[in-house]
Every structure is written in structure tokens, then in C-alpha cells.
Amino acid sequence: GENVEQHPSTLSVQEGDSAVIKCTYSDSASNYFPWYKQELGKGPQLIIDIRSNVGEKKDQRIAVTLNKTAKHFSLHITETQPEDSAVYFCAASAGRAGNNDMRFGAGTRLTVKP
């Protein structure tokens, strides 16, 4: 089955700097890669996703890149703000009906220092 590894486990940046979180996956059939943000005491919320037919996707200060050959994808946050502080999870799925094959990384705790 799918195995997703996420690095780093913790990341501390200064406000205004960029943050990059990387994930690798094992199942070559995976074609959907969402990123979730989890704030303290809340459930994960989808912030951006990418499908295998696209190499990069941007949404304001957030971007995700995908390298299918190398089986890795990354989250990039530019101009970080204190409210970006949270735990970020990557996930990978082959998009099968029922989506029971989605596997999550262990998470990255991002701290943005004012």
C-alpha cells in the first residue's frame, strides 16, 4: 500500500521568510496530493491540492509542486505570517472510489516567529 513520508517534522521561520515542506510517496498509482492545515484544537482543513497531470499549482502565497518521476511533492509558503503557524499534513491517493486509500504524512509543525 501507499506510504507517505514528510519532512521536516518541525520548522521554524521568521515572519516574511519562506517555508518549504517536502513529502515522498511510494505508490506510483497515486494521482491526487492534497495538503491540509491543522490549527490547535481543530480538524485538518484542505488548503491546496494537486493532481498528477499538473506540475505546479499556486494560490496566493501557497504553492505546491509535484515531481511524479521522483515521487515527491512539496508545499511552499511565501511571505509567512504568524497565522500560518500550524501543523501541515500532506497526503497521497490513487483516487479510487471511496478514497479509502488516502495516506497521510506524519505532519510538520510550522512556527512563524513575529
Place this chain on the structure above:
Amino acid sequence: NAGVTQTPKFRILKIGQSMTLQCTQDMNHNYMYWYRQDPGMGLKLIYYSVGAGITDKGEVPNGYNVSRSTTEDFPLRLELAAPSQTSVYFCASADYVETQYFGPGTRLLVL
């Protein structure tokens, strides 16, 4: 829309006790999921459902049971609670594949 709601928010159980974690969604989604989240770990799928009356096991189903009698509700039952079931439990729903919407979670402590 309230989205996905879960009750209770927090519960302490004694070893051997049973309880039901409630999950309701008002988005008319067919797909619903139960995950557990242990410290420093990603989300692990316990059970999922593709529609009313249909449920199936995920990665870590032992010690749990589910039912899906309506589209809206997907309760998770713990029988004979064990310390290993101490975790945060998240319910999620999706309209087809892929994008899942999560509830706020239930924190369970088994002592």
C-alpha cells in the same frame, strides 16, 4: 451549513468501558471516514463508508465498529476500551473522491 460535527469534544473512559463517538454531516456527502490521530503521527483510517448501509475496514479497525443507517450519520463504537485507544478521533466526509472535509475531533483518554 455546519459541515461535519462531532460529539463529544472530550471524554475520559475507564478500561473496559464502551462509548459511541457521534459524527454528523449536512453536506449530503456519500463518503464518510473515521480516522485516529496519535501524537507525532499522521491520520490513520479506522473505517469508512461509501453510502448508507455500506461500511468497510480501514488500516486500523480492531477494537472499533461502525454503522451507517443514514447519509448524515456515521457513529463509531468503541467496545471494551483499552489504553491503546487513547487518541484524537476525526470524522470526515467527501462528495465523491478525494477532497475530504474534517470535523473538529474528539479527544479520548482511556485510563
